[in-house]
Amino acid sequence: MDELTERQLITRFKRGDKAAFDRLMTDHYDKVYALACRTTGAEDEAHALAQDVFVQAYQSLGDFDGRSRFATWLYSITVHKGTDRHRAATAQRKLSIVPGLPDLSSDGRGRAGEDPTLALDAEELGQMIARALTRVPEDQRATLDLVTHGQVSYAEAARAMNCSKQTIAWRVWNARRLLREMLQDYLEP
């Protein structure tokens, strides 16, 4: 869909044409869902998160000013809502251990008895990253998600997250630095 058509759809929606939103959702749902999967790490949660994202988009599209791409705007809603869910889940985990969720030890380097020298394949490493990401400060994790999975430029991310490009670059860099430190034993030297 070219940009003009997308803008036309947004304009039509703002004028009360609800069907225009279906087209926007059709065009963007899978990307939002994929980003939600990265953010939540679970398909069920990702589905619920994607629904929440489009509900908010539906309610707030009147305020969308077109300064960023519509997709970037949706991704920023996704990472913000994902952060909220993550925060709620973290609060819940303080009260109970979630079954089946391997926890990292306090130093973030895995459970006692685990052999960190075992080589991990990409999928296993991905799972380790997902767990390690829960220990990265929220703003940095959300920014890394947006840039890596939303595939938006630093400039777009800066607009979406209401901060400077330098801040985006720093957050992404620091999130990667923390991940590398936490997973050092699992990475090839």
Next chain:
Amino acid sequence: MGAAMNCEETSKLISQSLDLELGESEKAALCDHVAQCASCAQQERQVRALHAAMTDRQTAALPAERVEAAIVEFRRRMAHEQPRRAGLTFRIMALAAMLMMAVGIIWLARDLRLARFESLKLSDQLAQARSKPAAAKAIALQATIVPSEKLIAEQVQAFRATYDYLDGSLRWMVSDGEEVQLGMSGSPVAKTAAAPHQALVLNFQYIERVNGQGARTLSKPQFVMISGEEVSVRLKGDADGDPVYRYRVRAERLVDGQVRAEVNFVNEACPSSEVDTTLNAKVQLVPGKPVLVGASGDESHRWELYLWGVSRPAFNGSAAIPRGQS
């Protein structure tokens, strides 16, 4: 750059390279450093592995049925929702506000008609002057700017003319080299007690340095203002017009002949509380000596804001931004 780049800078460039945010020179500097530094080479391999593991997990495109099912669920959920629209009261208030604004603009436009004419005329003169640098004595080359006495004098002259015409209501005039803007701060009917000959001129130069390769001027606003007044203008922060900064400047002439300036700037595209956007600078009005009032970034990519001023109508001397590494 390669030899000068340290490992922390390299670490940042490695991260930016994964996101395709590096220019050619930065890529080359990164390659040079990594080729010579085993620690950074290891870091690059590991960060790339992390990045690959994150991006390799891209989900395949969802089947159309699942997207359709999601939309059906969404429709069910939103069955009773309407796109958010402004309420009647709000719309009436907005209409009233628009009408009041329109009346205000018409009133202002009447008084500013001549001022605009002066502004356009001056803008023309500035454009001509820029095309004939020898005649205008204005040279802008890389990081060095020599403000033309003639251009400043013309601006002050136009400032005085419009100030007189508006019976003291004109508050500020600003030029960014090619465009002159007129404006007022506070209530347009309030008059300042200051006389127009008390005008002072503040020059700013916002520059960008990349990898120590000289500097690029992003904007160079020049304010003609009266001591104690606040001025405000929006300027582009880079050549692509993004971001846009709003400068708000209050300056006063001190008894010792110096000027104290308070500068506020906000990136309008990205207002952020993480950045200290207020600068206070006491500027010694020595011709040719700009003061660095703010800087951000690091050695590889640095932004600097310089300020210098002229407080007397007899404008002498020039100003030059220091070259090379800061």
